[in-house]
Amino acid sequence: MKAKPKANSVKSNAKSIDRDQLSIYLADLLQVNRVKDYCPNGLQVQGKGTIKKIVTGVTASLSLIDAAIEEGADAILVHHGWFWKNDDVRVVGQLHARLKLLMEHEISLFAYHLPLDLHPTLGNNAQLAQVMGWIDAKASPAAYPGAIDGLIWRGKTSGTQKTLGQLARSVASRLGRDPLVIGDLNKPVKTIAWCTGAAQGYITEAIAMKVDAYISGEVSEPTFHAAQEMGVAYIAAGHHATERYGIQALGQHLSKKWGVEHQFIDIPNPI
Numbered sequence: 001m002k003a004k005p006k007a008n009s010v011k012s013n014a015k016s017i018d019r020d021q022l023s024i025y026l027a028d029l030l031q032v033n034r035v036k037d038y039c040p041n042g043l044q045v046q047g048k049g050t051i052k053k054i055v056t057g058v059t060a061s062l063s064l065i066d067a068a069i070e071e072g073a074d075a076i077l078v079h080h081g082w083f084w085k086n087d088d089v090r091v092v093g094q095l096h097a098r099l100k101l102l103m104e105h106e107i108s109l110f111a112y113h114l115p116l117d118l119h120p121t122l123g124n125n126a127q128l129a130q131v132m133g134w135i136d137a138k139a140s141p142a143a144y145p146g147a148i149d150g151l152i153w154r155g156k157t158s159g160t161q162k163t164l165g166q167l168a169r170s171v172a173s174r175l176g177r178d179p180l181v182i183g184d185l186n187k188p189v190k191t192i193a194w195c196t197g198a199a200q201g202y203i204t205e206a207i208a209m210k211v212d213a214y215i216s217g218e219v220s221e222p223t224f225h226a227a228q229e230m231g232v233a234y235i236a237a238g239h240h241a242t243e244r245y246g247i248q249a250l251g252q253h254l255s256k257k258w259g260v261e262h263q264f265i266d267i268p269n270p271i
């Protein structure tokens with residue numbers, strides 16, 4: 001007897017959740033008030049009151065909204081939402097185009113930035129460790145006053161990730177993107193630290209942690225010098241590439257918990 005396709009069974013049993021109930025549930029799950037952020041975390045744009053289908057993605061771009069409409073989404077959940085601290089508050093240009101499309105289709109937009117990086121199991125850092133097979137992965141306390149507790153993670157490489165070159169190859173194959181690597185490819189790497197996204201500035205924290213290599217998403221000109229002069233290898237594995245996993249895990253969690261339909265849509269981004 002043939003097993004029923006999984007996607008169909010999810011769809012036929014799909015339930016719904018009240019938009020505001022979902023907002024309250026996520027605020028609690030992700031402890032959104034725990035951290036000071038550069039954007040509002042939670043419901044950013046109000047859509048229809050009942051949600052049957054959730055689309056997740058990394059960034060609330062126009063392409064993601066288009067794709068979500070195509071798939072019949074009632075809500076979009078992202079890591080990178082809108083309304084960042086220094087944004088122009090006027091609804092013109094890019095924001096106008098995005099907002100108009102979203103509101104015409106009554107789709108809610110939920111965004112979770114730092115709370116999604118920080119979550120101990122569903123977060124970007126926890127999920128990246130799982131994808132990469134890193135062991136003894138745990139969040140690290142803040143290295144200096146004012147730094148955010150738990151944003152940098154540390155652990156150990158596994159399997160064939162014994163040198164910097166091997167670790168870089170493992171990143172390339174598991175994340176599907178060639179990383180930028182700073183350091184001697186033959187250098188043994190056992191202890192590592194990582195923070196997804198644009199966390200190249202935290203390389204000084206990684207140096208203080210005395211790890212063999214630090215992995216983040218992006219890279220800046222000073223990163224090269226810090227890595228070279230302080231003896232820590234650096235891998236820029238991609239901002240988008242390192243932040244695809246938390247939001248997917250969150251969508252899967254909601255689907256399991258509430259029976260709503262969930263679909264992750266990857267809009268590729270080379271950065």
Ligand SMILES: [Zn+2]
Nearest residue numbers: 080197198243
């Ligand atoms: Zn990010």
